[in-house]
Amino acid sequence: MSELNVNKISCQKGYNNLFSELSFSLTSGDILKISGANGSGKTSLLKILAGLSSAECGSVSFNQNQAGSSEYQKDIFYLGHLPALSSELRCQENLSFLSHLQSDNEPDITKNTLIDMGLKGFENEYTANLSAGQKRRVVLASLLINRAPIWLLDEPFTALDNNGIGILEKQITKHSSDGGICILTTHQDCSLSNMRTLSL
Amino acid sequence: MNIFIQTLTRDLKIALRNPSSFLNPLLFFVIAVSLFPLAISPEAHTLSNLAPGIIWVTCMLAVLLSLNALFHYDYDNGVLEQMVISHHPLPLLLLAKILSHWLLTGLPIVLLSPLLGAALFLDRESIGVLMLTLLLATPSLSLIGAIGASLIVGIKNSGMLLSLLILPLYVPILIFASSAVSQAQFGLSISAQLYFLASILILSLMGSPFVSALALRTSLE
Numbered sequence: 001m002s003e004l005n006v007n008k009i010s011c012q013k014g015y016n017n018l019f020s021e022l023s024f025s026l027t028s029g030d031i032l033k034i035s036g037a038n039g040s041g042k043t044s045l046l047k048i049l050a051g052l053s054s055a056e057c058g059s060v061s062f063n064q065n066q067a068g069s070s071e072y073q074k075d076i077f078y079l080g081h082l083p084a085l086s087s088e089l090r091c092q093e094n095l096s097f098l099s100h101l102q103s104d105n106e107p108d109i110t111k112n113t114l115i116d117m118g119l120k121g122f123e124n125e126y127t128a129n130l131s132a133g134q135k136r137r138v139v140l141a142s143l144l145i146n147r148a149p150i151w152l153l154d155e156p157f158t159a160l161d162n163n164g165i166g167i168l169e170k171q172i173t174k175h176s177s178d179g180g181i182c183i184l185t186t187h188q189d190c191s192l193s194n195m196r197t198l199s200l
Numbered sequence: 201m202n203i204f205i206q207t208l209t210r211d212l213k214i215a216l217r218n219p220s221s222f223l224n225p226l227l228f229f230v231i232a233v234s235l236f237p238l239a240i241s242p243e244a245h246t247l248s249n250l251a252p253g254i255i256w257v258t259c260m261l262a263v264l265l266s267l268n269a270l271f272h273y274d275y276d277n278g279v280l281e282q283m284v285i286s287h288h289p290l291p292l293l294l295l296a297k298i299l300s301h302w303l304l305t306g307l308p309i310v311l312l313s314p315l316l317g318a319a320l321f322l323d324r325e326s327i328g329v330l331m332l333t334l335l336l337a338t339p340s341l342s343l344i345g346a347i348g349a350s351l352i353v354g355i356k357n358s359g360m361l362l363s364l365l366i367l368p369l370y371v372p373i374l375i376f377a378s379s380a381v382s383q384a385q386f387g388l389s390i391s392a393q394l395y396f397l398a399s400i401l402i403l404s405l406m407g408s409p410f411v412s413a414l415a416l417r418t419s420l421e
Contacts, residue, residue, distance in 0.1 A: 050285050084281065085281050086273075100202070104287075
């Protein structure tokens with residue numbers, strides 16, 4: 001069974017101590033919601049888990065692979081605040097490049113990937129012409145083809161309409177039942193079953 | 201290797217769909233060089249003496265002008281973040297970005313140089329040497345520039361800082377390249393300068409992607 005281990009990590013921004021000696025572990029199928037007020041360190045925690053920044057002390061590992069190692073990075077999918085889309089590229093091209101970055105194999109992108117995400121008719125549209133919610137959907141479409149066991153989603157519901165939120169919740173539930181781990185931050189109520197909450 | 205080609209084609213595609221991003225430095229190069237005869241003297245002897253320096257200094261400034269855009273755009277939209285956390289080696293991804301920068305800036309400068317050399321009354325052999333020095337040294341300009349660009353990514357209005365960081369590193373290239381062209385005009389040997397330019401290219405090719413990757417990780421933390 002796969003296990004994500006967070007062992008006594010601390011994070012400091014300037015003179016602010018955001019959290020110290022934080023430990024938890026998650027196993028296959030777990031969904032963890034990180035809650036907390038603005039500025040409490042939710043995004044910083046996700047960035048540490050994504051290997052984007054390092055903790056002041058402590059360690060993060062998945063199946064004995066330390067965060068930052070190539071094996072660990074292969075196992076994560078991180079969605080930050082920024083859209084990660086280039087406005088000069090079409091939806092399909094953006095999705096294809098993102099998937100290549102995240103996986104070694106040729107991504108299994110079909111016409112349906114974007115249609116499943118509610119973007120029918122926009123496959124060949126430049127992302128510059130999309131709304132904020134539609135851009136979010138393009139990035140989230142890479143969840144459909146991603147094989148990474150750990151999903152780290154920073155405010156994934158932002159800018160999505162009710163239908164988009166529904167699609168995303170369904171994907172997270174499916175990922176969890178397939179044995180994946182999902183960690184998300186959100187200020188919205190979400191109706192995911194077997195979700196644990198971590199307050200910062 | 202697949203991801204190298206994917207990154208390269210993506211960057212080229214983005215640049216070609218937004219041509220002003222790479223045409224501006226090239227236009228600057230052509231316009232600045234062609235203004236010198238108007239300001240100094242239209243006389244062939246004077247211009248051919250100054251030509252190596254004029255073309256090389258302008259080339260360097262044109263490259264400097266284009267460096268700001270190397271990472272800023274991907275930093276703003278979050279793609280750089282995805283590159284840093286990707287399991288692919290970051291230096292390889294950066295090398296692809298640097299190669300696309302050279303293909304869009306350095307290579308066109310090499311191709312434009314005979315025209316501008318002829319406009320400044322350089323003889324045929326000197327134009328050949330000018331092209332050779334540009335071909336050897338413009339990749340180094342992109343490689344060394346990438347280090348500066350990755351250090352300043354995320355800092356707003358950092359154009360001046362980039363010049364301060366990078367220009368001192370460009371000076372040896374400027375000295376060897378322009379003196380090669382000047383010596384060729386007098387029929388002297390230029391092998392020493394070419395060896396130096398080649399060694400700078402090899403050194404920067406070996407070091408720059410790794411140093412830039414390190415600098416980028418620090419800038420994004």
